[in-house]
Amino acid sequence: MHKIKDILLNTKPTFSFEFFPPKTEEAERKFKLSLLDLKRLKPDFVSITYGAGGSTKEKTEALVIEIQNQDLLVSMAHLTCIGSSKEEIGFLLNQYKKANIQNIMALRGDLPKNKDIHLVNDFRYAYELIQWIKLQYNDFFSIGAACYPEKHPEAKTLKEDIEYLKLKVDSGADFLITQLFYDNDKFYLFRDMARKMGIHVPIIAGIMPITNYQQIQKFTQMVQCHIPKNLEKLIEKYKDSQEDLLKVSIEYSIQQCEDLINNDIDGIHFYTLNQSNATYLILSELKKIYQKNLNLYE
Numbered sequence: 001m002h003k004i005k006d007i008l009l010n011t012k013p014t015f016s017f018e019f020f021p022p023k024t025e026e027a028e029r030k031f032k033l034s035l036l037d038l039k040r041l042k043p044d045f046v047s048i049t050y051g052a053g054g055s056t057k058e059k060t061e062a063l064v065i066e067i068q069n070q071d072l073l074v075s076m077a078h079l080t081c082i083g084s085s086k087e088e089i090g091f092l093l094n095q096y097k098k099a100n101i102q103n104i105m106a107l108r109g110d111l112p113k114n115k116d117i118h119l120v121n122d123f124r125y126a127y128e129l130i131q132w133i134k135l136q137y138n139d140f141f142s143i144g145a146a147c148y149p150e151k152h153p154e155a156k157t158l159k160e161d162i163e164y165l166k167l168k169v170d171s172g173a174d175f176l177i178t179q180l181f182y183d184n185d186k187f188y189l190f191r192d193m194a195r196k197m198g199i200h201v202p203i204i205a206g207i208m209p210i211t212n213y214q215q216i217q218k219f220t221q222m223v224q225c226h227i228p229k230n231l232e233k234l235i236e237k238y239k240d241s242q243e244d245l246l247k248v249s250i251e252y253s254i255q256q257c258e259d260l261i262n263n264d265i266d267g268i269h270f271y272t273l274n275q276s277n278a279t280y281l282i283l284s285e286l287k288k289i290y291q292k293n294l295n296l297y298e
């Protein structure tokens with residue numbers, strides 16, 4: 001089974017990993033080791049990000065195909081459309097189709113900081129990309145789209161953001177993956193609103209284990225996500241000890257995922273940052289806890 005939308009029909013929750021294309025030989029070596037490590041946990045799928053403005057186009061494509069053909073894992077290619085022409089996007093999608101890659105994470109991408117840059121504007125929003133993929137390729141691709149439990153930073157309100165999210169689903173998105181979040185209550189609120197507003201596709205939670213103090217400050221500011229008080233206290237307390245920080249953050253993520261599983265989550269997608277250590281410990285612990293009722297071990 002290659003399509004994530006079909007996997008989601010048969011497996012609940014799914015577990016998956018996200019990687020980014022490494023830039024140097026050393027980073028490539030680390031990425032390969034992480035993938036090898038995490039493969040042992042038999043993920044339901046693996047996804048590879050797409051650098052802003054298509055900066056990793058060839059690298060993303062090569063990795064997605066390699067992971068599916070050599071590592072025998074279901075893989076998904078992220079694809080952003082802002083600043084790209086239909087011709088460029090079509091060329092890439094044809095390559096994926098030829099290689100039998102059937103899963104695309106269809107995104108707009110971040111707008112460039114320099115507003116004076118002239119962009120090709122064949123696509124302005126992700127829903128237009130999704131509509132176009134459907135029109136050109138019918139049902140060949142299973143399409144994922146991004147969602148934001150604490151709203152996208154450009155959106156005025158969560159309600160408005162969910163209205164646009166519905167447009168992505170109505171355009172053909174088969175499942176959604178959330179931006180990283182640490183506050184499950186905010187996620188449940190978002191999911192309830194989305195369901196009430198007519199969004200019924202699976203919503204997969206994006207989880208990023210905290211492995212580094214500076215990094216988490218940077219990410220949470222960038223995506224504007226709330227850190228609950230108890231987690232903030234822990235991070236502050238252990239910020240000078242990498243080892244302790246990792247230990248408490250792993251415990252936090254395990255509890256966060258347990259709570260999500262107990263509240264009927266469709267899937268958990270780990271933002272691995274190409275490191276296996278934390279994700280491996282979290283998922284293997286979850287598998288131990290849920291071994292029986294989820295039938296996770298063969």
Ligand code: FAD
Nearest residue numbers: 049050078107108109110125126146152154155164177179
């Ligand atoms: P859209 O869904 O188009 O939304 C963008 C903004 O426009 C939102 O504020 C929305 O409310 C608003 N909007 C939508 N439709 C309309 C409309 N019709 N009229 C007015 N406003 C509208 N970025 C990368 O560069 N590479 C990646 O690989 C990547 N992977 C990601 C994976 C996940 C799971 C997530 C959550 C994000 C990822 N991103 C990635 C980041 C993403 O590209 C940015 O968050 C980007 O700013 C928005 O992309 P989108 O697809 O959500 O856009």
